[in-house]
Amino acid sequence: MQVISHIIKGQSVDNNDRYQDVFNPATGKVTGQVALASTKTVEQAIAAAKEAFPAWRATPPLKRAQIMYRFKQLLEDNKEKICALLTAEHGKVTDDAMGELARGIENVEYACGAPELLKGEHSRNVGPNIDSWSEFQPLGVVAGITPFNFPAMVPLWMYPMAIACGNTFILKPSERNPSAPRLVAELLQEAGLPDGVFNLVNGDKEAVDCLLTNPDVQAISFVGSTPIAEYIYSTGAAHGKRVQALGGAKNHAIIMPDADIDNAVNALMGAAYGSCGERCMAISVAVCIGDKIADEVVSQMKGKLAQLRVGNGMVPGQEMGPVITSQQLNRITGLISEGVEAGADLVYDGRNLQTRDDETGFFLGGCLFDNVTTDMSIYKEEIFGPVLCVVRAKSMEEGMQMINDHEYGNGTCLFTRDGEAARYFSDHIQVGMVGINVPLPVPSAYHSFGGWKRSLFGDLSAYGPDSVRFYTRRKTITQRWPSSGVREGAQFAFPS
DSSP states (O other): OOOOOEEETTTTEEETEEEEEEEEETTTEEEEEEOOOOOOHHHHHHHHHHHHHHHHSSSHHHHHHHHHHHHHHHHHTTTTHHHHHHHHHOOOHHHHHHHHHHHHHHHHHHHHHHHTTTOOOOOEEEEEEEEEEEEEEOEEEEEEOOOOSOHHHHHHHHHHHHHHHHHEEEEOTTTTSOOOHHHHHHHHHTTOOOOOEEEOOOOOOHHHHHHOOOTEEEEEEESSOHHHHHHHHHHHHHHTTTEEEEEOOOOOEEEEEOOOOOHHHHHHHHHHHHHGGGGGGGGEEEEEEEEHHHHHHHHHHHHHHOOOSEEEETTTOBOOOOSHHHHHHHHHHHHHHHHHHHEEEEEEEEEHHHHHOTTSOOOOOOOOEEEEEETTTHHHHHSSSSEEEEESSHHHHHHHHHHSSSEEEEEEEEESSOOHHHHHHHHOOOOOOOSSSSSSOOOOOOOOOEETTTTTSSSSSSHHHHHHTEEEEEEEEEEEEETOOOOOOOOSSSOO
16 A cells, blocks of 8 residues: 655654555545654654755856746646546535636746845835845745645645745645645656755644744744634744644625626525535625525526536546545535525535445535524535525615624625726625635635634735745845944934
């Protein structure tokens, strides 16, 4: 049976750590095992990164960027292999896996611009014969802890820019689907990255806690659920680290009476059920303004759910695969039952989904609730599954108040033809990423990704311009060269 090991200082490392089974969620069968790093193994990776840092810091940004260019090409050359691993261990359909990788590659492209992005500012003669300038210097050893739902894309949010900025990096990917991150790491080594600049350790809480508390780790990037994000932020900050921790979401879409309902429903289908709802940007609440709009949306959604093609993501033509584990399946179905008990109308029940005989994995069909209220658990909690809740409101302002009152503020969307409404919504909604007729407003690589409220802990968002600031420290240098032979007396006033 295949064992997925760590990569430390350019070498495959096992250390006889603990092991955990890796499953194909479409079949429910074990396909391999992953080594779970002990504290000793993580410390070995940290030591390798620390050793590699001085030489890598001194490497010119242009040479770092050239490695990123080669890395980008290798990712494109091997996209079919990478995406096959994504589907085999996550379950998402192949087209979705291709989209994930493409968005990750965009971040590598952005990191290729490091020579430009790391340029500081310069001011001549800020005082008599005094020049001042700023530099952006790397932090040292930094680490990323990434989730199961985007095992290729989210790590690529982090380490390409961190490395291009001159840091050394330790990645702790999800232990549920470790093969794609491992292959991508091998491609980074093939691109010519010096040994020790990038290290990969698989693991669980023991590995995470070592990264959070080891004094040689200067910064932590995290994407995952809000309870864990809060733990990562508080523990890392308590140990003097710079931390960005992206947490959970409950993303609402408001459908206005003037919206193009056909297009809105098609958008909701993809945004709610794509990747089986296992996206932090998934739309999980549709706020319909008025009963007429709600009735039309529910009617159309029911018809489309009946046609939704659910099955093994490797089979051409499928639109939705399984959820990641049996535990996740049980959690989702438990929340569905809570919604029914609370009085919501389960107008389409995907729990009785029939799949092919060889598809015995963790499947759940799309589910649709109507008449959901804000006191229900299915409204409050991040379900992270193929469940859409329809809430009825009398006005856009009432719908916006629901969104602003929710503890999460990751993404949201407004479907409308009214420019005034769109502008008002964009200005006043308390959410970090806003779409107007765009259900998944994930920023492009040259912007930054991050929510508000309990969806983000830390001051800087992921990737884009914020990533340059997160992975560097600004240093401002002011210098003066007095004229030869000039002698000056002491100055006791504050310089101005």
